[in-house]
Amino acid sequence: MISIDRDDPARQDVHQLLSEHLADMFATSPAESVHALDHSALSAPSITFWTAREAGSLLGCGALKVLDSPPGSPGHGEIKSMRTTAKARGRGVATLMLRHILDDARDRSLERVYLETGTEDYFAPARRLYARNGFTECPPFADYVPDHNSVFMELRL
Numbered sequence: 001m002i003s004i005d006r007d008d009p010a011r012q013d014v015h016q017l018l019s020e021h022l023a024d025m026f027a028t029s030p031a032e033s034v035h036a037l038d039h040s041a042l043s044a045p046s047i048t049f050w051t052a053r054e055a056g057s058l059l060g061c062g063a064l065k066v067l068d069s070p071p072g073s074p075g076h077g078e079i080k081s082m083r084t085t086a087k088a089r090g091r092g093v094a095t096l097m098l099r100h101i102l103d104d105a106r107d108r109s110l111e112r113v114y115l116e117t118g119t120e121d122y123f124a125p126a127r128r129l130y131a132r133n134g135f136t137e138c139p140p141f142a143d144y145v146p147d148h149n150s151v152f153m154e155l156r157l
Contacts (some may be wrong), residue, residue, distance in 0.1 A: 004100045007051040013058045021083045028122045033149035035116050052093050059088035062097040066142035067142050074111030106157050112152045114141045
């Protein structure tokens with residue numbers, strides 16, 4: 001049984017997975033187009049971080065960053081650091097994590113959830129996952145700027 005729970009991004013197995021994630025991002029995208037966060041940035045108060053595990057074994061991770069919005073405005077969030085371990089790929093872990101994050105965003109009454117991913121073929125499975133779950137392309141959001149190496153997506157909740 002796969003469980004998804006809040007976790008510490010500095011936990012040893014998670015830290016290793018996030019380090020692999022960053023290495024892959026820098027290997028597939030120019031440095032100025034890498035927006036992945038390391039374990040210390042994922043510990044910020046505005047970010048909730050989860051891991052998916054089965055019998056204690058790490059299968060994947062994901063996070064929701066609450067974006068700044070003017071007082072009285074509906075809140076927005078950004079999905080960060082979605083990653084599945086190599087052994088867990090193809091088991092639906094990313095879909096379970098994404099649904100968990102979106103349920104949390106709804107529980108917080110967020111109006112929209114955004115994400116940024118890459119344009120390279122490496123990111124095609126991620127783009128398909130998000131599109132299957134209702135995300136559509138949008139202009140850059142928050143502090144992002146137009147970048148031909150990035151695809152920006154949103155989901156209105």
